[in-house]
Amino acid sequence: MSQADSYCNDFVKRFSYDRYLSALYAPDEARASLLALYAFACEIARIRELVNEPMPGEIRLQWWHDALSGTNHGDVMQNPVAQAILETIERHKLPREPFLNLISARRFDLYSDPMPTLNDLEGYCGETSSVVVLLACMILSGKPADRQVSDACGHGGVAYALSGLMQTLALQASRQQQFIPDEILKRHDVHASSLRAKVSDNGVKAIFKAMVAVSQKHLGDCETGLKGIDPTVLPAFLPVFQVELFFKEAEKDGYEPLHMTGGASHMQRMWHMWRTSRRLAKLSRT
Known part of the structure; x- marks a missing residue:
């Protein structure tokens, strides 16, 4: 090395x-x-x-x-x-x-510019996250990605990036950043200043839930897209499915979106990735 x-x-x-x-x-x-x-x-x-x-x-x-x-x-x-x-x-x-x-x-x-729309945010996630999954697939397969791989990478990368952003709302607030799109704030009648509070109000909780749902939808579309896929590219998707650990945590009573958390332990991450690797391998054979 x-x-x-x-x-x-x-x-x-x-x-x-x-x-x-x-x-x-x-x-x-x-x-x-x-x-x-x-x-x-x-x-x-x-x-x-x-x-x-x-x-x-x-x-x-x-x-x-x-x-x-x-x-x-x-x-x-x-x-x-x-x-x-x-x-x-x-x-x-x-x-x-x-x-x-x-x-x-x-x-x-x-x-400190606010993210205008959900479409803009998904585009940002695609260029900063989905592309990494795509390039990893190209390294693993030794060839350009086909339509199936590209689509799965697109959804997987957005799911990965969105979940990461939802876990770091407090950090974003400390930097005067706003990744929650303005259109989502307006839809829920929430002012951007609410994202800089110490505790989430009902509006922030509703926005958080809606954004997590968007991430979950992309992850589900990614998983669907992996059916029958070339198994050589599967390691590129393993980090993506680690977001399931965050989804599980976010569903717990009392979860506070505006607080930073340590996340899952290394042991939990290793165990979940091993189980995911087996699940995706089975999916690729269907």
Whole structure:
């Protein structure tokens, strides 16, 4: 394992444990490439956490855009994640446009603009999350995704991203971010300031329930789309179905959407992923 691969392995294990676990279900020859992809996705997603103003974030995103488009004249290969993802792109002949679109979509994270509509939010989730599932499928299968795989990736990525956003409402409020679409707030007659409260009122709870239902619907559509699918791509979907642990938690009496929670334990995550792997394998054979 190269130093870059080792770095990506540890980085993903720390910041995206479900994706790290899922890579263990992949063939040995694909594992390092998957971890490079997931490290890249984590690196871009974390930029908002590392900057206090939009401009430094814009500079970081532009650096990544230049690095992946081949216009960066600095020593890009000194960055282990950049080295690993560039080598992965070349090794698997991956298209660069999805990576560049992901970087562009993450610019929304740097500002306090509200998400206008549910359609806009689903588009954002598609470009930042579904694309990662899709690229993982391409790494695993060694070929471009067909319509069935693409559709399953689309729904799965949106389910994964939406559930993640619903678990971090308190964090978003602390950053003056609003991923709950304005149209959803208006539909439930809730003011955006309610999302920054200490405790959820009935309106916030209704919105939370509605958004979780959207995520569940996408997950159900993803699962339906996996029937008879090429089994080689299944490890790419294992992180997606970890959202079921969140759904179970959110259904409990007294769950507070505006509080941060630790989530499921590592043991619970490992057990659920193992069960999911068996379930999806059976589904792919139907």
